[in-house]
Amino acid sequence: MASEKTPNLGLNQIDRTSPKTTYFDLEKYLDQNWRSVDEFAGEVNDGVNEFKKRLDTTERKAVTLEPGLQIVHAEKAAPFSLTGLSGRTLVNLLGRMGSCETVSEWSSNVAIAIDNNNKTNGSSSFKITLGSVPATASASFLTTPGRKYIAIADVKSVNSSKVAISINGIAGAVGNEVNSGSVFAPSVVRFTAKEYFHIVTITGTGATGNTFNMDSVRVYEISDTDYAVAASLTPAQAAAKYPYVDSVMPVRNPYTIRYGENLLPSVREWVNNGGLTDARVVIKGKYEFSIMTTTEPQWRAAASVKVVPNTQYTLSATHDGLLGIYGVNQQAVIINGVTASSVSFNSGNNTFVDISLTNRLGVAGTFTGKNFMLNIGNIAQPFKPRQDSMLALQTDLYADPVTGANADTVFERDGQYFKVKRFESVLLDGSRITKVNNVVSGVGFKALYPVVSGVNYAFVGNGSAVKFDGKILLWGGQDTIADRWGIDANSPNFAISVPVSDSGWADSYPPTLDDIRAYFFGYKAYDANTLTPAQAQSATTATWNGTGTKYWVQRIGAPNFTQSAPQQSYAGYTPYQLVYQLATPTVEPIVFEGQLSFVEGDNQVEVGTGLIVREGSKPGQSNNQMWINGSLNGLGKLQFRTNKIFAVYKNGKNDNWSAIGHASDVIDVYGFTQAWIPLYKFDPAASYSTTYLTLETSPIVPFIGSYAANEKTLLADLVDSVQQNTARVSVLENKKADKDNPAWLTPTLLNGWTGDMQYVRLSDGLVVFRGGIRDGAVTPGTRLFILPVGYRPKNNMEIRLRTSDGANDAPNSTIIIYTSGAVLSQNNWYNKGAWFDGLSFLAEQ
The missing domain is CATH 2.60.120.260 (Galactose-binding domain-like)
Known part of the structure; x- marks a missing residue:
């Protein structure tokens, strides 16, 4: 019989039935066999080494998740570890004009109509009908000669021949022509400023009666490097890199989602x-x-x-x-x-x-x-x-708006995310102004130097400011011209110049602290003996010179007025926003949710901004359903306009509410979606919260990180995760103990008041006071102290206190607690004692 081979290694065996076996073939039966054994040993050794490497050596795969939707291939099913996330700031020099919501802010050679059915931002776009000449819409903005800019508009030609953006007075500063009639497309132009202001114009060309739409117009100052890079970008790429924002916007609430292997929803x-x-x-x-x-x-x-x-x-x-x-x-x-x-x-x-x-x-x-x-x-x-995986960070991340330098950054340590904070943002309403160091009066304006509570020291010369109407304020020069600002590096003092058309203050009138607070609450002073509220609101000259009867009228919206000094702002008013670089960076923890993980193979991943996680919600009833964000006269409305509702939670668990959208399908929705559940499934004793994506747009930045590429790294990550989760559970247990036994807080007393008064918030949201105050100013309307966020009532409250003049009690004295946190005296007060023992109210949740 023929010579046989061993079954595993294929070694030659001697055929003992053959006469040839008397001759021993060394090549066949020794050398070939040894080579086979050696080859097998090498293969085993390679396999063992590879297996040893996977178990003994950590190995990670770097990955960058870019803005938008993408496919990411992962070699292993593993969690994503964040190693880099930096801030970015966009400053739209058009303020809020580019949202195309208000026609009066633009000039045009034809009538401009509001189109609520076609838009790329907000609730509307402009619809322009051509006359006998090309139709234009124009707006002016401030610039600095020699600096670089990019301007972008989302346009749709409809039935006109073409639409393009341009900058007046600069030869060749004309964007690409858009002739898309069915969908919006960007028209983009780069330019170097020649003057201290320029005009951006959207022009539509065609026949009389043709129409076109425009929306999301933005102008950004950019660095020389970005200006050069922008030359090679397509219009779509430029629009994606420089999305529309209102006024000043950082990276707000960044998130990344890995959608399920099944991409379809329920x-x-x-x-x-x-x-x-x-x-x-x-x-x-x-x-x-x-x-x-x-x-x-x-x-x-x-x-x-x-x-x-x-x-x-x-x-x-x-x-x-x-x-x-x-x-x-x-x-x-x-x-x-x-x-x-x-x-x-x-x-x-x-x-x-x-x-x-x-x-x-x-x-x-x-x-x-x-x-x-x-x-x-x-x-x-x-x-x-479908099983999605998400990492959402609830934070704002800023950077220098032109160069991108000194950006806020995010890092992860022991399962918690932290921000290296280099910029501070302040919403300046009247409740934050404790005093005014100086007022400089110019012709038609006043420069105010208010001291603002809760402000850290700044790095001078790097920041952005937005007026209540969305207008961008320029840095410096506040003592010589209106609508400028600055900040003192040596103390937390701002400087803001205010035009008389906004404040109403005559050049000769020195505004009081109440006047200045009222202005930053959104009010304008006027003489009620000579002007109606509507006349005062629209006036561009002085409306109050210190004589007559002083009233205040709302600066924005309906001309509602008040006889007493305002103590809070009103719906529709947006406070000044001041963004400045800190002299010394700080580190602070970030509220976050989720853990991004990949499945083995292809993953569909999205990186975006604007995700609000578990916002407390108060559903409203309509017929036999409970609604969140529905058309219910404000009941159930979410804080921000919604793009999409992801989930509604009941006591922290997904409650499987149904979502309805789009805006064209639902009437009066605050955004694009609303959520509902049958009344019989609703628990009025439960706590509800909503995770949703806002309509508000902000710049998007990459998530840079890695994932485990072998078993050793996966095991190490698992051990770290268990350790971190155990630590967090113990922290939560300690926090619960603190909540069950909360600490008493001592307020900062104002206007000469002293005492031992304290307050505490209990686990059910009840704010309770104890102790008393004395020896302060007794004028009605005197500010006593300010309650912090979380300790304020949902509605303004008037509460009686027991006070004394040193000899007699005055049981009818009262205080007013405003939703802004300001606590003021009311009617006649006695300053030898005011007792808060027993006072309580339910704080806004």
Whole structure:
């Protein structure tokens, strides 16, 4: 028989039945065998070394998550570790004008109309109808000669021939022409300033009666380096790098989300089309439903599912209808109804697609689908419910708006995120002004030097300021011209020059502390004997010179007025915002939620800003539903306008509320979405909170980090995570103990008052006082002290106190506690004793 080989190593064996076995072949039976053994040993050794490396050596894979949506390939399923996140600030020199909400702020050679149905920002765009000449809309802004700028506008030509942005007075400063009639596209122009102000103009060309839309107009000063880089950017790339913001905006609430392997949401979030009603839809589970249709095409769809352009995806489901896929951006059919259980497609130029289950053509009946799955790639994956992974940081991250230098940065330590804070932002309302060091009176303006509570020392010459109307204030020169500002490096003092048209103060009038506080609360002083509130509000000359009867009128909105010095601002008023660089950086912890992790293989990841995590919510009732952010006269409204509601939580757990959007589908929604739940599922004793994405836009920056690339690193990360979680649990337990036994706080008493009065907030939100004060100013309206955020009432409160003149008690004395935290005396007071024992109120949650 032939010579055989060993089964594992393939070594030659001697054929003992052959006469040739009397001759021993050294090459065959020794050398070849030894070479085989050695080769096997080498393979074993390589495998052992590789395995040893994976178990004994840590190895991480660096990854940068860029702004927007992207596909990230991970070699291992592992958590993401953040190593770099820096701030950025954009200062729109047009202030809030570029939002295209208010026509009066722009000049035009034709009438400008508000268009609420077409927009890229806010609630409207401008719709302009051409006359016999090209139509224009223009606005002016301040510049510095020799510096570099970029201007961008989102425009849609509709039926005009072309639309472009330009800068008046600079030859060649004309942006790219846009002739897209169905969707907005950016027109971009770079320029070097020649004067101290310039005019930006949007021009539409075509025939009389043609129309075009414009929105999100922004002008930014940029560095020489960025100016050179911008020359190579496409208009779309430039628009993405320099998004629209109102006035001054940092990186606000950055987040990154890894969407589930299944990119489709629960069918509860799908919407009906083609006349299909909820009564004809049966939801059988998170990923199963049936529809009862007529013979007309009717369908239920997952609307606007995010996808990466020019990427392969596969849709699969068990169904007896037709699966459809439609491009939202290109408004084109990708897959027009198939009976197959799975279908692959390319997203093309779309960033969103609609996924639907439709009845069969011309057939009435019941059609069912379940286990809907959309995954990356051209192979259908086994069904999994969607499970997203998220890291959200609740913070603002600033930087120098031109160079990007001295940026706020984020780092992680022991499972907690911290910010190296180099910039401070102050919302300056009257309650923060403790005194005024100086007032400089100029012709038509006054320079105010208020002392602001809670302000750290600054680095002079680096910052931004925004007026109440959104106008950008320039640095320095506040003693010579209006609408300038500065800050003292040696003490927490600001300087702001205020025009008479805003304050009402005559050049000869020295404003009091109450006057200055009232101004920063949003009010204008006037003589009620000679002017009506409406006349005073619109006047551009002095309305108060110190004689007559002083009233105050609201500077913004309706001309509502008050006879007494205002103690708080009002709805619709936005305080001055002052942003400045700190002399010495500080480190502070960041509120965050979640842990970003990757699955093995391809991951669809989004990086963005504006995610509000678990905002306390107070649902409102309408008929048999409870609503958050619905049209309920303010009930259930969220703090910011919403783009999307992610989840509503009941006592910290996802309560599976249904979400409805878009604005065109819902009347009077504060933003694009609202959430609801049947009344019988609502627990009035529970605490509710909402996680949502705001409509407000801010600059987006990359998340830089790494993930574990082998088993050793995964095990090390797991051990660290367990240790950190254990430490955090112990901290929470200690905090609970502190909450159960809260500390008494002592306020800073004002206007000469002294004493031992203290206050505390209990676990149920009740603020309780003890002790008393004495020996201060007794004039009605005197400020006693200011309560911090978290210790203020929801509504202004008037409360009686027991006071004394040293001989007699005065039981009818009262205080007023404002929602701003200011506590003031009211009516006649006696300063030999005021006792707060027993006073309490429920703080705003």
